[in-house]
Amino acid sequence: MSKPKIVVLGAGYAGLVTTRHLTKKLSAEEAEIVLINKHNYHYESTWLHEVAAGTKTPNQARFMISDVVNPNRVRLIYDTVVKVNKDEKRVVLENSEVTYDYLVVALGFVTNTFGIKGMEENAFFIQDIDSARLIAEHIEYQFAKYSAGEITDDELLNIVVGGGGFTGIEFVGELAEIVPKLCKKYDIPRNKVRIINVEAAPTVLPMFDKDLVSYALQYLESRGVEFRMSAAISECTKEGFIVGEDKELIKGGTVVWTGGVTGNPVLGQSGFELVKGKVNVDADLRMPGEENIFVLGDCSWVMNKETGRPYAPTGQLATQEGVVAAENIKALIHNEPLKDFVFDDKGTVASLGVANGIGNILSGTKLQGKAAAAMKKVVDDRTLFLIGGPKLVLKKGKFRPF
Amino acid sequence: MSKPKIVVLGAGYAGLVTTRHLTKKLSAEEAEIVLINKHNYHYESTWLHEVAAGTKTPNQARFMISDVVNPNRVRLIYDTVVKVNKDEKRVVLENSEVTYDYLVVALGFVTNTFGIKGMEENAFFIQDIDSARLIAEHIEYQFAKYSAGEITDDELLNIVVGGGGFTGIEFVGELAEIVPKLCKKYDIPRNKVRIINVEAAPTVLPMFDKDLVSYALQYLESRGVEFRMSAAISECTKEGFIVGEDKELIKGGTVVWTGGVTGNPVLGQSGFELVKGKVNVDADLRMPGEENIFVLGDCSWVMNKETGRPYAPTGQLATQEGVVAAENIKALIHNEPLKDFVFDDKGTVASLGVANGIGNILSGTKLQGKAAAAMKKVVDDRTLFLIGGPKLVLKKGKFRPF
Structure with a gap:
């Protein structure tokens, strides 16, 4: 046999x-x-928002499958x-x-665009390495065009993000890191660029409690992120999102959908x-x-x-x-x-840019600030350890021992 | 008084x-x-082709004027x-x-577009820092769009360069350096990307003699650059250059005019x-x-x-x-x-990418290959020395002593 x-x-x-x-x-x-x-590589899908913002390069967020799986033992088909x-x-x-x-x-x-009109055609998605880095390139291209005088409308510098879930919020956190750097690189005043998060529900990050969410919102707002909550998107056009009953247009040169x-x-x-x-x-x-x-x-x-x-x-x-x-x-x-699967929830940590975050760990312990940012990096490294062992943590980890 | x-x-x-x-x-x-x-910075206009290709960052090719001119002695107005x-x-x-x-x-x-129809509207120019880096960003954006499946026409990866003078040839030399790197970064086979230089005259680089020109052409062709000589551009459209009597379209997603x-x-x-x-x-x-x-x-x-x-x-x-x-x-x-100006010609060196070049130095000495590439860097550093002194050479020079 x-x-x-x-x-x-x-x-x-x-x-x-x-x-x-x-x-x-x-x-x-x-x-x-x-x-x-x-592909011949694995990527960290929970890091894609960083690739999409440009705070991480694609190569920092991916590694060759043959580096962690022995091709003599496992037949690899790409x-x-x-x-x-x-x-x-x-x-x-x-x-x-x-x-x-x-x-x-x-x-x-x-x-998932939930069938929102125009979303598939006009919005960027954070879906895989290629689609994520396209967003980073697109953002930088807007800055380059603006500084070269090829576009003159300030609103084309705006980055509009649909969806206030995990990806949407972590993404605007990274944007708050990268936008000042791009402004400096392209000699554009920081106040010309708006980062706008649009969410249909009356709040964001539904998996966290009220205190943590309000901490997150306050921190991100202090870094120049604007929030439009209770703003259901009825349509996405080439110009931006159409929201609310009065069909208000929230304009941006980069429009990203993270809502599902x-x-x-x-x-x-x-x-x-x-x-x-x-x-x-x-x-x-x-x-x-x-x-x-x-x-x-x-x-x-x-x-x-x-x-x-x-x-x-x-x-x-x-x-x-x-x-x-x-x-x-x-x-x-x-x-x-066979055995039944039981989830051992280690908690949930969301990053808010590179030096801040919020999280629930174990049962009921809440974290915010630097401790949460550090914990997020621990979580990311732990994931790397689970999928690729210690060598991978050394190679791609966010906390490095040297 | x-x-x-x-x-x-x-x-x-x-x-x-x-x-x-x-x-x-x-x-x-x-x-x-x-x-x-x-601007508050000076830039090396003879290095702009490198910024346009993306082989040099804008900051490598510029420095603050106040770093080389004493603002207490000279009133600086930006x-x-x-x-x-x-x-x-x-x-x-x-x-x-x-x-x-x-x-x-x-x-x-x-x-100078010499009034060629559509050139002003549809071609990129290598004119200053902002216009040059826009080209580099545009090229990379095409690669990002292609790898994300947003564009599928291979010809949109093509980079078409009008003009076989100094800038045009040095630019395609840099493109031959960067394109393989972009292909690797974006998982695109090198043979999908064409670099095409288009020149109306029957040859390129008219300031060099025939031997050096044919050396340059051979080298650049070996690195994948295509030359279309005796091909006068009658029009530039969104799709590329129209050349010759049969109105052939040379298609590209990035179209750059360096012809005057x-x-x-x-x-x-x-x-x-x-x-x-x-x-x-x-x-x-x-x-x-x-x-x-x-x-x-x-x-x-x-x-x-x-x-x-x-x-x-x-x-x-x-x-x-x-x-x-x-x-x-x-x-x-x-x-x-007053005295009359007499030009002391030290010779002319053109780079062909990072490791090759051609040049005439002093009276009649010809250079090609690595020696010319090295000489080009010497020339560039000498220019830095003349405009900014030794500190500037240390900071921005192409040959570094450490």
């Missing part, structure tokens, strides 16, 4: 952790492992997944096809049953009714039994799911019972 | 050297010196010259007016008599018929008595003119005879 073939789709947090844990838990004789990813044919246990790629015995679907998120994400469209193209764009998985992380398919990270909803609601999608959640998925695949191969 | 007031317009090579030599030759009691410049009223001995600035006893007009060049320069338009606005956009000055560098006005650098033609034709406009020429202008102003103040 040939050895079972495990195919992992996606080398994000969930897919990469699954793959690395599989190589540790299973010998080369026990299983063949295949990892399929669009290709784009078109769809999964689960009846035939086959994955269709753009350039080939791959069969599997066990499948891990960890294809990440795409931006959903699971990779491959899920739908594969005919999977979806709830709000993702698969509702069982407690063992498998697709309901499927013996051999795990769906992880931003492609699935995992129920929190305590609250009766799914866990919020984070890098931390995806990473922990990867560990359990690898354990459960091993259990399947060894004919042992 | 009040002391005479010398006003220098422009802090390019000619204006800055004039100013510095005036401060050395004349005591503070003998004359008041005013230097008027649009403003734009509107026109000179020579009958009233008055200079009109955007924000004020200044009177003078002696005037040095050293306002540099602007790009002329004197600053202030000359015409001031009613000066012009020949091809510049003032034909007397041998002592004064405007004909004017006792007290010197016109230098790219604003004037100085006759070479040996050839009966004006000297070719270069940074070297402008620098030497500055020295003589300062001496002649001193002579005027001291009622001594």
Whole structure:
């Protein structure tokens, strides 16, 4: 009998952790492992707002997959997944096809515009390395055009960010860092450039309590970020967002939408049953009714039994799911019972630029200021450790021991 | 009797050297010196092709005027010259007016499109720091858009450069350096990007002999630069250059015109008599018929008595003119005879990227390859020395002693 073939789709947090844990838990004789990813690199999707602002280079936020996964142990295929044919246990790629015995679907998120008119055509998205660095380049290009007199309208220097969630707020925090530097570089007065965050709800960062949110708002406002809350966007035009009943135009030369994400469209193209764009998985992380398919990270909803609601999608959640998925695949191969996933919430920290932040850690401890900024870097380094081990922390970590 | 007031317009090579030599030759009691410049910085106009390619940052190619001119000795005015009223001995600035006893007009060049249709609207110019870095930003923005899938036409990656003179050839040399780096950064195969130089004449670099030109062409072609010679541009559209009788379109996402320069338009606005956009000055560098006005650098033609034709406009020429202008102003103040300007040609070196070049030095010695590249850096550092002294060479020089 040939050895079972495990195919992992996606080398994000969930897919990469699954793959690395599989190589540790299973010998080369026990299983063949295949990892399929669009690029030959992994990127930190929770750092993309920094790439989009230009406070981090793309290379600081990505690393070669072959640096953390042994290509002699894991077959690496760099290709784009078109769809999964689960009846035939086959994955269709753009350039080939791959069969599997066990499948891990960890294809990440795409931006969700909720059908807002013009958003797809006119707004930038923080979706992957390429789309994020395009934003940084676009912002700098506006400054270059302005200083060369090619554009003269001050409002084209404005950066307008839709969405007051995690990404939107962390992004404007980074913009508050980079804008003064760009102003200096291009000899443009700081007060000519507005950073405007637009959110439909009456507040931002709903995952944090009121005190922390008001701390965050005050700090960001002191650094020149403007907030427009209770401002629902009805349309995105080439000029900016149209908000409110009086159809006010909030103008900007750079318009970014961070207001929502959903699971990779491959899920739908594969005919999977979806709830709000993702698969509702069982407690063992498998697709309901499927013996051999795990769906992880931003492609699935995992129920929190305590609250009766799914866990919020984070890098931390995806990473922990990867560990359990690898354990459960091993259990399947060894004919042992599978275990249920339980999220061990280490807390949530949001950065507000490079030197500030807010966070909830463990149960109920609140953090703000420098301590939260430091904790955020600890969290980011811990993630690097989990996906790539100590060498990766040394290479790409935000706290460096030297 | 009040002391005479010398006003220098422009802090390019000619204006800055004039100013510095005036401060050395004349005591503070003998004359008041005013230097008027649009920006608070001087830039190396002969390095702008490097800024435009992105191989040098704007800050590497500029320095603060107050770093090389003592503001206690020279009154520095940062403003734009509107026109000179020579009958009233008055200079009109955007924000004020200044009177003078002696005037040095050293306002540099602007790009000359020779009226080619659409050139002004659709091509980039290498004219000053702001316009040069806009080109570098624009090129990188095309790469960012392509890698993010926002543009899909490969031809939008093409960089098309009109003009095979000094700037055009040195510019494509720098592009040959930067394009492979951008390709790597943006995960784009090198062969997708074309660098195309378009020249109406049957050859490029007319100031060099045939051997050196063919060396240059061969080298640049080996690095992926394409040459289209005998290709007169009849029009520049949003898409590229239209050339030849069959109206062929040479397409590019970045279209740069380097095919000509002329004197600053202030000359015409001031009613000066012009020949091809510049003032034909007397041998002592004064405007004909004017006792007290010197016109230098790219604003004037100085006759070479040996050839009966004006000297070719270069940074070297402008620098030497500055020295003589300062001496002649001193002579005027001291009622001594003025001297005629004679150009001491040290030779001409063109860079072909960072590690290659061609040049004629002294009388008849030809250089090519690494020696020419090194000589070019020596020339650039020598210019820095002449305008700013040894400290400036240490700060901005291309050869560094450490």
